[in-house]
Amino acid sequence: MKIVVLVKQVPDSGEERTLRADDKTVDRDAATKRMNELDEHAIEEALKLAEANGGEVTLLTMGPGDATDTIRKALSMGPDKAVHVSDDALHGSCAIATSKVLAAALGKLEWDLVLCGAESTDGGVQALPHMLAERLGVGAVTGARKVTVEGATVTVERQTDEGYEVLQTEGPAIVSVWDTINEPRYPSFKLIMAAKKKPVESFALADLGVSADEVGLANATSQVLEFAPKPPRQAGVKITDEGEGGAKLVEYLASEKFV
Numbered sequence: 001m002k003i004v005v006l007v008k009q010v011p012d013s014g015e016e017r018t019l020r021a022d023d024k025t026v027d028r029d030a031a032t033k034r035m036n037e038l039d040e041h042a043i044e045e046a047l048k049l050a051e052a053n054g055g056e057v058t059l060l061t062m063g064p065g066d067a068t069d070t071i072r073k074a075l076s077m078g079p080d081k082a083v084h085v086s087d088d089a090l091h092g093s094c095a096i097a098t099s100k101v102l103a104a105a106l107g108k109l110e111w112d113l114v115l116c117g118a119e120s121t122d123g124g125v126q127a128l129p130h131m132l133a134e135r136l137g138v139g140a141v142t143g144a145r146k147v148t149v150e151g152a153t154v155t156v157e158r159q160t161d162e163g164y165e166v167l168q169t170e171g172p173a174i175v176s177v178w179d180t181i182n183e184p185r186y187p188s189f190k191l192i193m194a195a196k197k198k199p200v201e202s203f204a205l206a207d208l209g210v211s212a213d214e215v216g217l218a219n220a221t222s223q224v225l226e227f228a229p230k231p232p233r234q235a236g237v238k239i240t241d242e243g244e245g246g247a248k249l250v251e252y253l254a255s256e257k258f259v
Contacts, residue, residue: 001049001050001053001054001055001112001113001149002055002056002058002109002110002111002112002113003046003049003050003055003056003057003058003111003112003113003114003115004057004058004059004060004106004109004111004113004114004115005039005042005043005046005057005058005059005060005074005079005114005115005116006039006042006060006061006102006114006115006116006117006128007035007036007039007042007043007059007060007061007070007071007074007082008035008036008039008061008062008063008070008117008120008122009033009034009035009036009061009063009064009066009067009069009070010033010034010035010036010120010121010122011026011028011031011032011033011121011122012031012032012033012034013037013121013122015031015032017031017122018030018031019224019227023092023217024223024224024225024226024227025091025092025217025224026122028064033066033069033070034070035070035073035074036117036120036121036122037117037121037179038116038117038118038119038120038121038177038178038179039074039116039117040074040077040184041117041177041178041179041181041182041184042115042116042117042176042177043057043059043074043077043078043079043115043184044077044181044182044183044184044185045115045147045177045181045182046079046113046115047077047078047079047185048182049113049147049149053149055112056080056081057078057079057080058079058080058081058082058083058109058111059071059074059075059079059081059082059083060082060083060085060102060105060106060109061074061082061083061084061085062085062086062090062098062101062102062105063084063085063086064086064091065086067084067086068084068200071084071200072195072196073187073195075195075198075200076187076191076192076194076195077184077185077187077191078185078187078191079198080198081198081199081200081201082198082199082200082201083105083108083109083200083201083202083203084200084201084202084203085101085102085105085202085203085204085208086202086203086204087204087205087212089205089212089215089216090205090215090216091216091217092216092217092218092220093215093216093217093219093220094219094220094221094222095123095125095127095128095131096131096221097214097215097216097219097220098128098215099128099131099132099135100135100210100214100215101205101208101210101215102128102132103132103135103136104208104209104210105203105208106132106136107136107208108203108207108208111172112171112172113149113154113171113172113173113175114129114132114172114173114174114175115147115175115176115177116128116129116174116175116176116177117176117177118142118143118144118176118177118178119176126142126176129142129174129175129176130142130174132174133173133174136172136174138171138172138173138174139154139169139170139171139173139174140169140173140174140175140176141154141156141158141167141168141169141173141174141175142158142174142175142176143158143159143160143176143177143178144156144157144158144159144175144176144177144178144181145157145158145159145164145177145178145180145181146164146181147175147177147181149171152170152171153168153169153170153171154168154169154170154171154173154175155167155168156168156175159178159180237252239252
């Protein structure tokens with residue numbers, strides 16, 4: 001079985017994020033960058049499936065040159081190799097353009113299953129798996145808390161607010177996962193050292209047959225028109241209970257339209 005895992009380098013979600021003044025995109029240079037948290041769970045699940053069924057795991061990322069740091073960290077978990085799509089023209093690409101580029105990259109690879117996190121912490125769109133499936137003409141089963149592969153059949157328990165649904169599709173397929181699916185392994189020193197020697201293939205837009213006119217900020221389907229720093233935190237309202245505390249509390253909640 002050949003499995004491809006989509007990996008994205010994102011600004012650390014635990015830090016304050018800012019936008020660039022020149023083009024109103026996320027200022028990634030000012031942020032601490034790391035692997036998208038849910039992608040770690042996708043890698044772990046891919047490794048488990050490869051261990052159970054045999055095969056190899058390939059990472060695929062689209063990002064700037066410094067995304068190689070995230071690629072090496074992801075490789076240290078155990079995948080066999082990686083593919084890095086990098087091109088200056090990609091800056092500011094929307095989800096639709098991103099899906100076009102990743103679909104073109106997947107067209108260059110052999111795969112039976114594509115795994116990815118259910119969402120990225122810098123976008124939270126949750127639409128990319130479906131966009132990829134539509135472009136590639138394959139099934140998409142998303143939001144998985146469990147994945148089982150038997151022959152060409154992929155069975156997924158999709159996590160919902162009420163419990164879970166059981167979905168099936170015939171491979172090849174795209175599957176996205178939540179963090180409830182597993183606990184990612186901690187890379188050993190041996191794996192960290194081995195990751196430095198694992199092959200990383202690079203693609204530019206020209207290699208994928210995608211024009212710069214189809215991607216980038218100028219061709220994005222949405223844009224930020226204006227932004228402002230969030231206002232400073234205001235002091236709270238203190239209510240002293242002198243027999244009318246309950247009434248004052250309800251009064252305040254009503255003024256804030258909570259009740």
